[in-house]
Amino acid sequence: MSARVCRSADDGKMIKDNVLKTLLSAESFVSGQELCDALGVSRTSVWKAIEALRADGYKIEAVTNKGYLLVKDETADILNQEELERALETRWAGHPVVFKKETGSTNDDIMAMADEGAPQGTLAVTVCQHAGKGRRGRVWLSPDVGNVYMSILLRPQMDPSRAPMLTLIMALAVYEALQDMPYDRNKVRFGIKWPNDVVVSVDDGPYKKTCGILTEMRMEEREIRDVTVGIGLNVNMTEFPEEIKETATSFALALGHPVRRAQFVADIWRHFENDCDVFLRDGDLEGLRPAYEAGLVNIGRAVRVLDPKGEYTGSAKGITADGELIVIPDGQKDPVYVGNGEISVRGVMGYV
Numbered sequence: 001m002s003a004r005v006c007r008s009a010d011d012g013k014m015i016k017d018n019v020l021k022t023l024l025s026a027e028s029f030v031s032g033q034e035l036c037d038a039l040g041v042s043r044t045s046v047w048k049a050i051e052a053l054r055a056d057g058y059k060i061e062a063v064t065n066k067g068y069l070l071v072k073d074e075t076a077d078i079l080n081q082e083e084l085e086r087a088l089e090t091r092w093a094g095h096p097v098v099f100k101k102e103t104g105s106t107n108d109d110i111m112a113m114a115d116e117g118a119p120q121g122t123l124a125v126t127v128c129q130h131a132g133k134g135r136r137g138r139v140w141l142s143p144d145v146g147n148v149y150m151s152i153l154l155r156p157q158m159d160p161s162r163a164p165m166l167t168l169i170m171a172l173a174v175y176e177a178l179q180d181m182p183y184d185r186n187k188v189r190f191g192i193k194w195p196n197d198v199v200v201s202v203d204d205g206p207y208k209k210t211c212g213i214l215t216e217m218r219m220e221e222r223e224i225r226d227v228t229v230g231i232g233l234n235v236n237m238t239e240f241p242e243e244i245k246e247t248a249t250s251f252a253l254a255l256g257h258p259v260r261r262a263q264f265v266a267d268i269w270r271h272f273e274n275d276c277d278v279f280l281r282d283g284d285l286e287g288l289r290p291a292y293e294a295g296l297v298n299i300g301r302a303v304r305v306l307d308p309k310g311e312y313t314g315s316a317k318g319i320t321a322d323g324e325l326i327v328i329p330d331g332q333k334d335p336v337y338v339g340n341g342e343i344s345v346r347g348v349m350g351y352v
Contacts, residue, residue: 012045012048012049012052015039015041015045015046015048015049016048016049016052016053017081017082018039018049019035019039019046019049019050019053020049020053020058020070020082021082022035022038022039023053023060023068023069023070024070024082024086026069026070028069029061029063029066029067029068029069030067030068030069031066031067031068032046032047032067032068033067034067035067035068050062050068056078056080057076057077057078058070058076058078059071059073059076074260075260076260077146077236077258077259077260077261077262078262079099079125079127079148079261079262079265080099080262081097081098081099083262084097084099084125084262084265084266085097086262087262087263087265087266088265088266088269089266089270090121090266090269090270090273091273092119092120092121092273093121093123093152093269093270093272093273093276094121094123094152094266094269095119095121095122095123096118096122096123097122097123097124097125098113098122098123098124098125099125099126100124100125100126101126101127101128101144102126102127102128102129102130102144103124103126103128103129103130104129104130104131105129105130105131105230106124106125106126106129106149106150106151106230107151107214107216107228107230108131109124109151110122110124110151110152110153110228110230111216111218111226111228113153114153114218114225114226114228118153119153119155120153120154120155121152121153121154122152122153123150123151123152123153123269124150124151124152125148125149125150125265126148126149126150127144127146127147127148127149128144128149129149129232145236145237145238145239146235146236146237146238146250146252146258146261147232147233147234147235147236147237147250148232148233148235148261148264148265149230149231149232149233150230150231150233150265151228151229151230151231152228152229152269152272153226153227153228154166154226154227154228154229154276155224155225155226155227156224156227156280157224158224158280158283160217160219160222160223160224162283162284163215163217163224163227164215164323164340165279165284165285165322165323165340166215166227166229166276166279167195167196167213167215167229167340168195168196168285168292168319168323168340169272169275169276169279169285169288170196170213170215170229170231170272171192171195171196171197171198171213172192172271172275172288172291172292172295173268173269173271173272173275174198174211174231174233174268175190175191175192175198175295176271176275176291176295177264177267177268177270177271178190178198178251180267181255181259183255187202187203188200188201188202188254188255189201189202189297190254190295191207191295191296191297191352192292192295192296192297193207193209193297193298193345193351193352194296194298194316194319194325194345195323195325195340196213196340197209197211197212197213198210198211199297199351199352200249200251200254202254206350206351206352207297207350207351207352208246208247208248208249208351209234209247209248209249209351210233210234210248210249210250210251210254211231211232211233211234212231212232213229213230213231214229214230214231215227215228215229215230216228216230233251233264234248234249234250234251235250235251235252235259235261235264236250236251236252236258236259236261237250237252237253238250238252238253247351251264275288275291284321284322285319285320285321285322285323286321289318289319289321292319293318293319296316296318296319297352298316298325298345298352299316299317299318300315300316300317301315301316301347301352302314302315302347302348302349303315303316303325303327303345303346303347303348304345304346304347304348305327305329305336305338305343305344305345306343306344306345306346307338307343308343312329312330313329313330313348314327314328314329314330314332314336315327315328315330316345317335320337322339323340324337324338324339324340325337325338325345326338327345
């Protein structure tokens with residue numbers, strides 16, 4: 001019985017996908033009979049597919065003796081396989097893309113696909129994770145509240161010590177994608193808190209975190225087998241748990257309106273692909289340092305370096321080609337280069 005149910009669900013999804021593709025390519029109304037004949041399905045199946053598409057957020061007009069018309073809405077926030085494939089304009093990042101409504105962890109999904117021979121650039125996207133991962137084994141809350149969780153597969157030919165810099169490149173790509181959006185620069189300020197937190201300040205208020213990034217590397221005989229870069233983005237979330245609402249926010253709350261997630265995802269991977277190509281060519285972040293520092297909110301600010309060897313304060317000056325934060329400790333002239341490892345950096349009076 002369960003096998004028949006699974007096949008029926010798969011058939012329903014396939015019919016829905018094919019109906020959507022037909023409506024997307026049509027310039028006018030498509031009759032129900034045309035859909036039935038083209039797809040080899042019943043009128044009832046077409047009707048169920050139309051209702052399912054409407055539930056996903058598509059606006060579809062139905063007129064007697066004319067059929068169905070997909071109303072193009074450039075403001076609609078629809079995130080699914082079809083919309084992602086349409087929006088992605090990259091060469092390798094996001095090809096293929098695999099969308100699931102929910103999953104355990106997109107990082108785990110990517111590693112499983114890597115084990116099956118998936119190519120570099122394979123992208124897993126979801127709107128809900130049940131076992132999302134944070135840094136140092138922490139759980140990353142991943143509810144279905146308008147956010148995006150995704151991971152990409154990389155197979156870089158480089159020394160394993162260089163791989164952590166991919167985390168900074170991911171943060172830079174998100175920051176650059178945000179700069180593509182129209183918004184009031186006098187009111188809203190996006191930035192990067194070293195090394196990889198994308199933050200936002202509204203009306204000169206405190207910077208708050210908008211995403212989390214986790215990079216996982218697997219080795220084979222002292223060489224990189226593959227790298228998975230995962231990111232969770234607070235996109236259209238409007239309410240936060242009590243324990244994090246003072247330090248976290250979403251892009252929608254900062255901008256004052258919802259964000260079209262499919263296009264935002266596509267913009268992120270367009271920038272990531274370009275930046276990653278530069279990094280892989282150069283072997284370090286020298287070519288990307290000006291762009292990264294343009295978004296680095298730590299520059300010129302007092303920071304507290306939480307080093308296990310001893311906490312100290314100082315002033316942040318930028319980053320090195322290896323992604324280290326350059327800090328001048330209080331009372332000293334010579335800089336200290338803070339690596340992206342067990343050392344954390346916080347603002348003296350707050351998160352940034």
